Structure formats: structure tokens, C-alpha cells
Amino acid sequence: MNLIIETERLLLRELLLSDTEAMFKMDSNPIVHKYLWNKPVETINESREIIEYVRKQYIEHTIGRFAVVLKETNEFIGWAGLKYNDKELNNRINFYDIGYRLDEPFWGKGYASEASFAWLDYAFNTMKVQKMDAAAQSENAASNRILQKIGLTITEEYLEDDVRWNWYELNNPNI
Amino acid sequence: MKIIIETDRLLLRELLPSDKEGIFHLDSDMDVHEYLGKNPIKTIEEAQNIIDFVRLQYQENGIGRWAVLLKENHEFIGWAGLKLVKENINGHQNFYDLGYRFIKSFWQKGYGYEAAKACLDYAFNVMHLETVYAHAMIGNEGSKRILEKIGMINTGTFFHENDECLWFELNKKDYRG
Numbered sequence: 001m002n003l004i005i006e007t008e009r010l011l012l013r014e015l016l017l018s019d020t021e022a023m024f025k026m027d028s029n030p031i032v033h034k035y036l037w038n039k040p041v042e043t044i045n046e047s048r049e050i051i052e053y054v055r056k057q058y059i060e061h062t063i064g065r066f067a068v069v070l071k072e073t074n075e076f077i078g079w080a081g082l083k084y085n086d087k088e089l090n091n092r093i094n095f096y097d098i099g100y101r102l103d104e105p106f107w108g109k110g111y112a113s114e115a116s117f118a119w120l121d122y123a124f125n126t127m128k129v130q131k132m133d134a135a136a137q138s139e140n141a142a143s144n145r146i147l148q149k150i151g152l153t154i155t156e157e158y159l160e161d162d163v164r165w166n167w168y169e170l171n172n173p174n175i
Numbered sequence: 176m177k178i179i180i181e182t183d184r185l186l187l188r189e190l191l192p193s194d195k196e197g198i199f200h201l202d203s204d205m206d207v208h209e210y211l212g213k214n215p216i217k218t219i220e221e222a223q224n225i226i227d228f229v230r231l232q233y234q235e236n237g238i239g240r241w242a243v244l245l246k247e248n249h250e251f252i253g254w255a256g257l258k259l260v261k262e263n264i265n266g267h268q269n270f271y272d273l274g275y276r277f278i279k280s281f282w283q284k285g286y287g288y289e290a291a292k293a294c295l296d297y298a299f300n301v302m303h304l305e306t307v308y309a310h311a312m313i314g315n316e317g318s319k320r321i322l323e324k325i326g327m328i329n330t331g332t333f334f335h336e337n338d339e340c341l342w343f344e345l346n347k348k349d350y351r352g
Contacts, residue, residue, distance in 0.1 A: 001296035004179040013181075062300045118176035125237060126178065126301060 005066070007118045010111060012066045015054050015079060019067055022076035023047040026103035035140035036101075037161075057083065063127070065099065068115050078102030080115035082123055090135065090158055090167055096123060097133045100146070107142065116150045124172045131171050138164040180241070182293045185286060187241040187255060190229050194242050197251030198222040201278045210315035211276075212336065232258065238302070240274065243290050253277030255290035257298055257307070265310065265333040265342050271298060273309040275321070287321045295325050299347045309343040310335065326351060 005012040015023075024047040026032055033040040041047055057064035061084035068078050080100035085093065098119055100112045123129040134152055136143035144166060152168035159165070180187040190198075199222035201207060208215040216222060232239035240256040255275035262268065273294055275287050298304045309327055311318035312335075319341060323329070327343040334340070 001293040001300075002181040003297075003301065004181055006177040006179055121176045122178070127303075 005118050005122060006071070007114050009071055010115055010118075011069045011071050011074075012080065012115060012118060013069060014058060015051050015065065015067045017048065017051055017055075019076050020044060020048045020051060022103070023051060023079075026078055026101065029104055031104055032101065035137040035143065054079075061086070063096075066119075068100075068102065068111065077106040077111060080112060081119050082127075082129075090156070090160070090165075092133065095131070095133050096129050097135065098123070098147075098150075098152075099134065100143075112142075112146050113149050116146060120150050120170075124174060128175065129172060130175055131169060134168040135165050136168070138166050180293050180297060181246070182289050184246055185252075185289055185293070186244045186246050186249070187290060187293060188244070189233060190226050190240065190242045190254060192223070192226055192230075194251055195219060195222045195226055197242070197278075198225055198254075201253055201276060204279055206279050207276065210312040210318070210338075212338070229254075238271075241294075243275075243277070243286065251278075252281040252286060253290075255287070256294050257302070260308075264335060265340075267308060270306070270308050271302075271304050273298070273307050273322075273327075275318075282317065287317070288324050291321050292325050295327075295345070295350070296352070299350050300352075304347065306344060306346050310340045311343070313339045313341060 002014060024041065024044045027041040027047055030040050054064045063082050063084060065079045065083055066081040067076055068080050069076055078101050082096050082098055085095050085097055098116055100116055102112055120132060123132055134147050136147055138157065147168045152170045154166045155169045156167040157164060158167060177188065199219050202216045202222060202225065205215050229239045236259040238257050238259060240254045240258055242251060243253050243255050244251055253276050258272045258274060260270055260272045273291060275291055277287060295307060298307045309322050311322060322343045327345045329341050330344050331342050332339055333342055
């Protein structure tokens with residue numbers, strides 16, 4: 001069984017090994033990595049490993065980030081979705097977070113919000129997740145705006161490697 | 176947000192008002208209703224009511240049977256999926272029932288198995304249900320075979336509105352994916 005989520009303009013589907021080249025194009029762009037850790041990937045092999053790592057999460061946690069594809073052209077534009085964090089992050093462990101990363105040509109069109117709205121809906125209404133977390137570098141205005149737009153609120157500011165991050169949370173209103 | 180389940184040959188999605196011709200084709204066929212009480216529908220309005228009823232379940236229960244389409248041409252071939260059954264059947268109440276129904280020309284091609292398997296995956300891996308139930312009238316060999324093939328366990332028989340039926344269950348701890 002493959003899950004696909006359809007929104008107005010997007011299809012959200014599992015990341016596939018055939019996405020490797022498009023992932024590499026996105027993740028080798030330093031601008032995409034400006035508010036991550038400024039460590040864009042350098043080889044296509046790294047992109048393949050990332051996809052394999054996410055696909056392992058699909059099996060272990062029945063969820064992981066999904067590819068974001070334009071409905072009209074079937075073009076891969078990035079990823080978005082839920083991750084079950086079984087490793088510690090900002091003193092938390094075993095929680096779901098929501099995240100996204102789009103290739104630069106697809107910024108500023110509302111795609112990340114559209115995908116994230118769908119994922120939050122899926123998390124709360126289908127998976128019945130109790131609480132959603134997220135994090136964005138404080139300087140990353142676009143990412144902070146998306147998280148606020150989908151309804152998450154800042155609950156904490158913290159430092160990671162001397163960089164300021166905002167921590168976001170939202171409780172499932174239906175539980 | 177619309178959820179679509181993809182299998183090798185099929186797409187499963189919410190039933191839509193525009194599926195009413197497909198439902199009418201399915202549910203007006205006496206052969207399809209052989210083991211369903213022998214009372215096929217006669218009007219397109221009844222098909223519309225069936226869809227409205229299922230769509231109400233999506234809202235109230237967050238789940239209901241889905242339309243099954245052929246992936247290659249998006250043709251409607253029937254429905255499959257999970258239903259929260261609130262009434263009492265065989266001593267069970269408020270349980271998730273797995274079911275399916277296909278237009279006759281699409282029988283015996285493994286579509287029932289393929290769709291039912293995807294729904295069982297969804298029940299355990301997405302909805303994290305503890306137990307999934309199903310039943311089929313005695314004599315409905317096609318349906319019985321599908322339930323056995325996806326790993327459900329026949330735990331007995333019971334009478335449902337004067338028809339003797341087989342009862343099936345599967346607990347997630349016995350689910351082999």
C-alpha cells in the first residue's frame with residue numbers, strides 16, 4: 001500500500017530512489033542550506049543515502065518525510081511531512097515533527113504551506129498524533145512564517161551550535 | 176487534503192457524488208447482490224443516497240469505504256475499505272469492518288485481494304487499529320477466499336438477518352504485513 005496525499009496543486013508521495021537526482025539538485029544548492037547547517041551535499045551518493053534513510057523510517061515508524069510533486073507536471077520540487085524523532089533534539093525524544101524543504105525555484109509560491117497544511121491535517125485527523133513540534137532557525141523568516149501560518153506557536157528559543165532556533169508546538173485540538 | 180491509496184494496479188480514494196453511475200452499475204446487479212440479501216437497488220437516487228451515507232461517515236467517523244479505480248484509466252470498479260460499525264453484529268459493536276464490492280466484470284482478477292490487502296495495511300499501519308473484523312455469507316466463496324488470503328482468521332459462524340455468515344478477525348499482533 002502506498003499512501004498519496006493530494007492537495008490543490010500538489011501530490012505528496014513516498015520518496016523514491018528515482019528522486020535521487022532531483023534531491024541532489026536541491027541539497028547541493030548552498031542557498032537551500034543557508035538556514036540548515038550550511039553543509040550542502042557534495043555527491044549524488046549522499047542524496048541516495050538520505051532517501052534510503054527516509055525509506056527506512058517508513059518501515060520503522062510507518063511515516064517519514066514525503067516527496068512533494070507538482071500535480072500538473074509530476075515534477076519533484078522537494079520534500080515535506082512528518083518525522084518520528086527517536087533521537088534527542090532540543091531535550092526531546094520520541095515525538096513527531098513537521099518539516100519541509102523545497103528547491104529554490106519553487107520558493108515563494110505557497111507550496112510549503114499547502115503541503116504542511118495537508119500534513120498537519122493528516123497527523124491530527126488520520127494518525128491522531130497528540131502534539132506536533134517543529135523547529136526553524138530564528139533568521140529563517142520564510143520558514144517561521146510557514147509554521148505560524150499553519151497554526152504552530154513558538155514555545156521556546158534555543159541555541160544549537162551558536163545558532164538561534166525557534167521551537168514550535170501545537171496540540172491536536174481534537175484530542 | 177485528499178488521501179489516495181495506491182497499489183500495483185489500483186487507486187483507492189473517497190467516494191464522490193460523481194461516482195453515482197458507478198455505484199448504480201454495481202448495486203443494481205442481482206449477481207453482485209447474490210450474497211448481500213438479494214435486494215439490488217433500482218434507481219440512481221438510491222446510488223446517490225449510498226454515497227451520501229458513506230460521505231457522512233467520513234465526517235463523523237473519519238473513515239468509510241473508499242472507491243476503487245483502475246490506475247491505468249481511472250475507471251470505477253467498486254469499493255473497498257473500513258467501516259466503523261456502530262450497531263451490533265455477532266455480539267460486536269463499534270468495531271472496524273473490512274469490506275469490498277466489485278462490478279461483476281472485474282471479478283476474478285485479484286482486484287478484491289489487492290484492495291483488501293491495502294485496506295488492512297491502512298488499518299494497522301496508519302490507523303493503528305487493534306483488531307479488524309469482517310464477515311461473509313456462507314456460500315460466498317470469492318469473498319471468503321479474499322479474507323483468508325489477506326490473513327484474516329475465521330473464528331466462527333453466526334446468523335445475520337436469517338443468513339448464516341462466517342466471522343473473521345485479525346489482531347495487529349498476528350498481522351504479518
